[in-house]
Amino acid sequence: MIRHTAILFTIMALVFAGVAFGADDAATQEDIDKLKNEIKDLEKRVMKNERKSALDRINFSGDLRVEANSISLDTPDHFNGMALQKLMVDTMFYMGATGMMPESLDAVNGFIAQNYSQYLYFTDNLTFDWLKQQVQNTPPEMMQGLMQFLLPNTYTPGYDVTNDILYTTRLRLNMHADVAEDITFDGRLAMYKTWGDSAGVQLFNGQSNSFNIDGNTAGIPNSDILRVERAYFTWNDIADSPIYLSIGRRPSTEGPPLHLRQGEQRQGTPMASLIDMQFDGITVGWHINETSTARLCYGLGYENGYGNGVLTPTSTLKDAWFFGLNWDIYNSDEMFIQTTIARGFELTDGFGGLIAMPVDPVTGQDAPPAVMRYSPSANLGDMDIAGIVLMRRDGPVDWFVTYNYNKSHPENVTTPFGGLFSDPFETPESQSGHMYYVGARYNFNDDRTAVGLEYNHGSEYWFNFTPAQDDLIGAKTATRGDVWEAYLLHQIARRFQFKLGYIQYDYDYSGSGWHMGAPKEMDSTPVLGFPTYDSASMIKLGLVAKF
Numbered sequence: 001m002i003r004h005t006a007i008l009f010t011i012m013a014l015v016f017a018g019v020a021f022g023a024d025d026a027a028t029q030e031d032i033d034k035l036k037n038e039i040k041d042l043e044k045r046v047m048k049n050e051r052k053s054a055l056d057r058i059n060f061s062g063d064l065r066v067e068a069n070s071i072s073l074d075t076p077d078h079f080n081g082m083a084l085q086k087l088m089v090d091t092m093f094y095m096g097a098t099g100m101m102p103e104s105l106d107a108v109n110g111f112i113a114q115n116y117s118q119y120l121y122f123t124d125n126l127t128f129d130w131l132k133q134q135v136q137n138t139p140p141e142m143m144q145g146l147m148q149f150l151l152p153n154t155y156t157p158g159y160d161v162t163n164d165i166l167y168t169t170r171l172r173l174n175m176h177a178d179v180a181e182d183i184t185f186d187g188r189l190a191m192y193k194t195w196g197d198s199a200g201v202q203l204f205n206g207q208s209n210s211f212n213i214d215g216n217t218a219g220i221p222n223s224d225i226l227r228v229e230r231a232y233f234t235w236n237d238i239a240d241s242p243i244y245l246s247i248g249r250r251p252s253t254e255g256p257p258l259h260l261r262q263g264e265q266r267q268g269t270p271m272a273s274l275i276d277m278q279f280d281g282i283t284v285g286w287h288i289n290e291t292s293t294a295r296l297c298y299g300l301g302y303e304n305g306y307g308n309g310v311l312t313p314t315s316t317l318k319d320a321w322f323f324g325l326n327w328d329i330y331n332s333d334e335m336f337i338q339t340t341i342a343r344g345f346e347l348t349d350g351f352g353g354l355i356a357m358p359v360d361p362v363t364g365q366d367a368p369p370a371v372m373r374y375s376p377s378a379n380l381g382d383m384d385i386a387g388i389v390l391m392r393r394d395g396p397v398d399w400f401v402t403y404n405y406n407k408s409h410p411e412n413v414t415t416p417f418g419g420l421f422s423d424p425f426e427t428p429e430s431q432s433g434h435m436y437y438v439g440a441r442y443n444f445n446d447d448r449t450a451v452g453l454e455y456n457h458g459s460e461y462w463f464n465f466t467p468a469q470d471d472l473i474g475a476k477t478a479t480r481g482d483v484w485e486a487y488l489l490h491q492i493a494r495r496f497q498f499k500l501g502y503i504q505y506d507y508d509y510s511g512s513g514w515h516m517g518a519p520k521e522m523d524s525t526p527v528l529g530f531p532t533y534d535s536a537s538m539i540k541l542g543l544v545a546k547f
Contacts, residue, residue, distance in 0.1 A: 058177040058185075065170045067499075067542035069472060071163040074535045076522055081529035083154040086364030091146065092134060093122050101146075105153060123363045128416045128424070131362065135425045151527075158534075166472070167195035168221050172229075179233065186251070187231040190218035198223040201354045201371045206530025207474050208467055208513030211374075213353035215277040215301065219253055219468025229253070229278060242287040250281050250299065253468045256336060257391050257400040258477075260441050261452055263489040263497055263544075269295070270326050273404050273437050273456075273477045274340050274387045276466035277301075295326045301344070302351050308375040318346040318379050322465075336391040344383040344465070348376030349415040349516055361416035361529075380420045381410035381428070383515060385464060398450075399440040406463050407432040408515070417529075418517035421461055426518065433462035437477060439485075448491040456483050460509050460519050467513070473505060473536045474513055481508040481522075495546040505536040 087105070094108045095101065097115070102108045112119045135143065175187040200223040202210045209220045218229035232248025253276050255268030268276070269283075281299030288294060302320035324342020331338075356369040387404035410420035410428035419428035439454030458480045469475035476483045487501035509519035510532045520526030522534040 058175055060173060060175060061547065062171070062173040063544055063546045064172075065168075065542055065544040067168050067170075067540050069163075069166045069168070069541075070539045071166060071473065072537045073161045073473070073533050075159055075161070075531045076534040077158045077525050078156055078531070079151055079525065079527040080154040080156050081527050082359045082361070082364045084150060084364070084527065085361070087150045087153060088146070089123065089126065089131070089363050091150065092131075093119055096122075101149075105150075123365065126363055128362050132414070132425060154527075155525075156531075168472075169193055169195065171226070173226075182236045182238075183233060184236070185231075185233050187249075188229045189226050190229040191224055191226045192218060192221050193224050194221045197221075198225075200225065201356050203356045203358060203369050204530075206528075206532060208478070209471075209474055211350070211353060211355050213351040213467060215279060215351065215465075216467040218278060219276070219470055221472070244285045244287070246283040246285070248280065250279055250283070250297075252277060252279055252281075252299075254470070256338065257389055257402065257437075257439065258469070260391075260398055260400070260439065261454060261485065261487055261501070263450065263491075263499065270297075270340050271338055271387055271389045271402065272466065272469065273389065273402050273435065274385050274464050274466075275342075276464075276469040276475065276477070278468055291328075291330050291332050293328045293331070296323075297326055297342070298323050302348050302376060304376075308352055316379075317348070317376065320344065320346050320348050320351070320376075320379070324385075334393050337389070339386075339388040341386045342384075344385070346379040347381060347383055347420070347515060349378050349380055349417050350374060350376050352376065378413050378415050379411065380413055380415075380516070381408060383408055383420070383463065396443045397440060398443065400438065402437045404435045404437070404462075404464065405432070406434070406461070408461070408463075415516075420515055421463075421518060423518045431461040433459045433480075435459065435462045435464070435477065445490075450489040452485075452487050452489070454483075454485045457481070458512070463513075463515050471503070473503075473533075473538055476503065476505070478513040479505055479507065480510075480512045480519060482506045497544040497546075499540070499542045499544070501540045501542075503538050503540075505533065507532070507534050507536075 090108050090112060091102060094111050097111070170192040171190065173189040175185070177185040179185050201212055204210050209216065212222060218227050228249060230249050230251050232246055232250060234244060234246040236244045238245060251268050252270055253268045254262070255270050255272040255276065256266050258272040258276070259266050279299040279301060281297060283295050283297050285293055285295040298321070300319060300321050304317045304319050322342055322344040324340060326340045327338065329337040329339060353374055354371055355374045356371050357367055358369050359365070360367045384407045385405070387402060389400060389402035391398070391400040408420045408431050410422070410430060412427060413419055414422060414424050414426065414428065416424055418424050419426070421431045422428040435456060435458040437456035439452060441450050441452035443450045456477055456479065458478065460480060462480050464478055466475040466478050469477065476485065483503065483505050485501065485503040487499060490498045492498055507522050509521060510526060510528060511517050511519045517529065520528065522532070
């Protein structure tokens with residue numbers, strides 16, 4: 001409205017100037033030009049006020065990070081689980097048709113070649129439930145003999161893989177707006193990609209960060225698409241009480257204490273050693289006092305009834321969800337203590353998402369790596385998680401220690417990927433795990449420079465919900481084994497940061513980051529469904545510009 005009024009004044013002034021020019025020969029072109037300049041200056045000031053008014057409604061900030069990474073991966077001697085699955089299916093086809101055990105794999109392959117059309121019909125109609133029933137109905141001595149017959153043919157010597165240089169770019173845009181009294185909006189858009197790849201879906205390699213799901217789209221390199229990582233409103237001081245309500249896509253990534261290694265303020269609410277995952281949910285909080293806040297949190301990890309093509313009269317799949325308590329017991333500039341206790345209900349065999357699977361997990365056959373939408377097939381049970389973190393600032397030193405615990409409550413259900421901490425043909429049993437994580441950072445040069453060292457160790461059945469954790473190899477806090485990380489941070493300018501870091505993984509057991517499948521000792525020539533590292537390392541060099 002202000003701008004329109006200014007334009008109207010401009011037109012009127014020019015008209016009056018023209019009239020005056022015609023009526024008074026003393027008026028000159030110089031007077032008219034001067035008036036035009038004054039009107040242009042007025043319009044600029046009006047536009048500036050309009051721009052400020054718009055920015056008062058929503059404030060933007062963000063950061064751009066570019067990193068160069070050098071990665072080394074070591075895979076141990078192992079037996080190829082997918083190759084073993086194929087040999088088992090082939091042998092069952094032979095035994096079903098001939099009624100006897102084969103003398104050799106050559107006999108099996110020859111029989112398949114002679115009856116290839118029947119073999120294709122068999123594999124096309126094969127289901128995991130039928131395969132599981134056949135295994136259960138086979139006498140244990142015969143099954144053990146079959147495994148001893150097939151297993152040596154799947155032996156794979158260990159090997160190393162190196163990616164000398166891998167570049168990534170991450171852009172994040174933060175939004176904040178005061179909607180009304182005691183009501184605010186916050187959001188964050190994010191793009192995270194490797195250089196030279198915007199395909200949006202990775203080829204699945206067995207690692208939990210090579211599967212694109214709702215919980216990690218902005219936390220791992222994906223594509224050049226700008227995604228909604230966070231979007232929620234908060235209603236504070238409800239009815240003049242210390243209670244608040246927050247609903248939407250939650251600030252549930254990059255929580256304490258992982259923000260220290262990034263040289264940032266706390267980005268997420270829950271402790272990131274337990275939850276570092278994008279999800280939609282609700283929080284009801286209570287500001288107990290100036291240094292303590294308690295929250296009841298609900299979140300949804302998988303929605304079965306929409307967009308998954310499995311809503312049928314016979315469908316028994318349930319939504320996967322969680323409920324928990326997150327409590328900042330004490331929060332000040334010098335000390336932070338937080339605890340989280342939660343349970344994940346009706347966990348599924350994976351989460352809905354996009355995947356390019358190179359192998360059919362039922363038949364073990366090679367599959368064209370086409371992008372497909374993955375939908376879970378079963379609810380596997382519940383999972384408890386709990387933890388506590390203590391962080392302090394003592395002089396120039398930031399340090400922390402955290403302890404974390406998990407316990408599974410499985411249903412007697414398995415799928416091609418297994419059950420809760422059990423392999424596909426096993427009966428799941430309740431298991432528990434733990435992880436501890438410690439670190440320190442020394443700050444000097446007026447806090448412009450910091451040197452940090454961190455260590456974490458996870459047990460055999462350790463599991464947490466951290467698919468969005470920003471580690472290219474895999475979420476370090478999900479590791480079943482040991483991880484060391486050292487880093488150097490330096491503020492080149494107030495909003496321009498340099499980082500040099502090194503991280504070393506030493507895996508004791510397979511399955512880090514997965515709640516499905518039984519962990520295997522990495523130094524025992526394990527049977528691995530997909531290749532798994534026994535050690536890995538990465539050097540990273542990065543620059544971050546904040547605006």
